[in-house]
Amino acid sequence: MSGKHWPPGTQCVTKHDHTKPKPRELAFRKGDMVTIIEAVEGKGWYRVRHNETGQEGLLAASALRERGAIRADPKLSLMPWFHGKISGLEAVQELQPPEDGLFLVRESVRHPGDYVLCVSFGKEVIHYRVVHEENTLSIDSQQYFSNLIDMIEHYMNEQGAICTKLVKPKPKSGMKSAEEELAKAGWLLNLKHLTLGDRIGQGEFGDVLQGEYMGQRVAVKNIKCDVTAQAFLAETAAMTKVRHKNLVCLLGVILHNGLYIVMEFMSKGNLVNFLRTRGRALVPTQQLLLFALDVAQGMDYLESKKLVHRDLAARNILISEENVAKVSDFGLARVNPKGADATLLPVKWTAPEALKHNKFSSKSDVWSYGILLWEIFSFGRAPYPKLALKEVTELLEQGYRMDPPEGCPPTIYALMKSCWELEPGKRPSFKKLTEKLQKELKHLRDI
Numbered sequence: 001m002s003g004k005h006w007p008p009g010t011q012c013v014t015k016h017d018h019t020k021p022k023p024r025e026l027a028f029r030k031g032d033m034v035t036i037i038e039a040v041e042g043k044g045w046y047r048v049r050h051n052e053t054g055q056e057g058l059l060a061a062s063a064l065r066e067r068g069a070i071r072a073d074p075k076l077s078l079m080p081w082f083h084g085k086i087s088g089l090e091a092v093q094e095l096q097p098p099e100d101g102l103f104l105v106r107e108s109v110r111h112p113g114d115y116v117l118c119v120s121f122g123k124e125v126i127h128y129r130v131v132h133e134e135n136t137l138s139i140d141s142q143q144y145f146s147n148l149i150d151m152i153e154h155y156m157n158e159q160g161a162i163c164t165k166l167v168k169p170k171p172k173s174g175m176k177s178a179e180e181e182l183a184k185a186g187w188l189l190n191l192k193h194l195t196l197g198d199r200i201g202q203g204e205f206g207d208v209l210q211g212e213y214m215g216q217r218v219a220v221k222n223i224k225c226d227v228t229a230q231a232f233l234a235e236t237a238a239m240t241k242v243r244h245k246n247l248v249c250l251l252g253v254i255l256h257n258g259l260y261i262v263m264e265f266m267s268k269g270n271l272v273n274f275l276r277t278r279g280r281a282l283v284p285t286q287q288l289l290l291f292a293l294d295v296a297q298g299m300d301y302l303e304s305k306k307l308v309h310r311d312l313a314a315r316n317i318l319i320s321e322e323n324v325a326k327v328s329d330f331g332l333a334r335v336n337p338k339g340a341d342a343t344l345l346p347v348k349w350t351a352p353e354a355l356k357h358n359k360f361s362s363k364s365d366v367w368s369y370g371i372l373l374w375e376i377f378s379f380g381r382a383p384y385p386k387l388a389l390k391e392v393t394e395l396l397e398q399g400y401r402m403d404p405p406e407g408c409p410p411t412i413y414a415l416m417k418s419c420w421e422l423e424p425g426k427r428p429s430f431k432k433l434t435e436k437l438q439k440e441l442k443h444l445r446d447i
Helices: 090-092 148-158 178-185 226-238 271-282 285-304 351-355 362-377 391-398 410-419 430-446
Strands: 011-014 035-039 045-050 057-062 063-064 102-107 114-120 126-133 137-138 196-203 206-213 216-223 250-254 260-265 317-319 325-329
Touching: 035 057, 035 178, 063 430, 090 102, 090 114, 090 126, 102 148, 114 148, 148 226, 196 216, 216 226, 226 250, 226 260, 271 317, 271 362, 285 317, 285 325, 351 362, 351 391, 362 410, 362 430, 410 430
Parallel strands: none
Antiparallel strands: 011 035, 011 063, 035 045, 045 057, 102 114, 114 126, 126 137, 196 206, 206 216, 216 260, 250 260, 317 325
16 A cells, blocks of 8 residues: 555545456546545455446555645746737747637737737637626627736637637646646546525625535635635645645636536534534633634644744634534635735734734734634634724734633633734744643643
């Protein structure tokens, strides 16, 4: 066996072709995606389901590799065919030698804000102006699109108003196709296996929908704006690197209508709502401690991977059917790249050095964790009640810290205060926080 043990639900990629299976074995081609159903005792084999055909069968562990992590490479593009501001003449040069259906998109020089679709056909290059108005794009005032990705997808499937179907994108020099890289690493899912249901949440970047993918309940984040979708590739890349019981698991990505990020479904919603709707009578102290420990363990793992969350708060912790707390949205921080607009930061959760100097680290995450602990033990109250944002920053610098929530154990309040040390180096690590919470739980159980 490969020395690996993959739990049920793990997504794997096949290493070679196997077209003549024995009875009960699964046929597959190199690069096919399969989902582990269970290990077959002592044989180095797994029972798996083929993600494309839905067929089940046996497969040798040696024929499988786990999906690779995606590097958050700035050259990775959802729109490798987008060349930005180049002239019509430069576009013609890019599309040489002529090849029917070879294409690129550029920004219009004559009509700022519009785009131009340049398509090679016959021996010439035809330029179609893409008019951009009221958040829609159109070539012929008949067919409207919400973004460039949708438009290109449409004309690759249908000729419509243009001279030929789009066949082959001409990538901008140095750009890599996100679609190809995601497929190669095994993270690209198939739209036809996804069924979308009700909206279960609304982020500032798009809706979160409930759905089903090949029989599994999933949560799906849909980001339609192509610029935002591109920024979200960094989040997706961060999620491909990690796997832990206290982190929301990424199942894969679908490129359609912008970007669909498909994640495990967490049936009990976010931690704030969970606590607010149940309250003290229904959630005992032991359960609060378990939630706090779950989050600390997930964050300890992220810290070990040198990943910084930047937006740790109870609203970004999701609760599973079995009451396990899992950290979500841990790549979003990167959506707001350098020169980030400080006004968008969640001030009441953000460490002073991050607010003032944009210095984010695992230690600034620890500060936020202290606020999250306060949220947990106050059953979902908003932190710094009755204080305006401006007052919070001023008071913190003067040494003000929140009082303990009603009924909060003194040891837990001491932990919160240790997270709120002004000097980042004095704050505990998530490993230390995990140890202290485990001790506290043991103490509670021994009483």
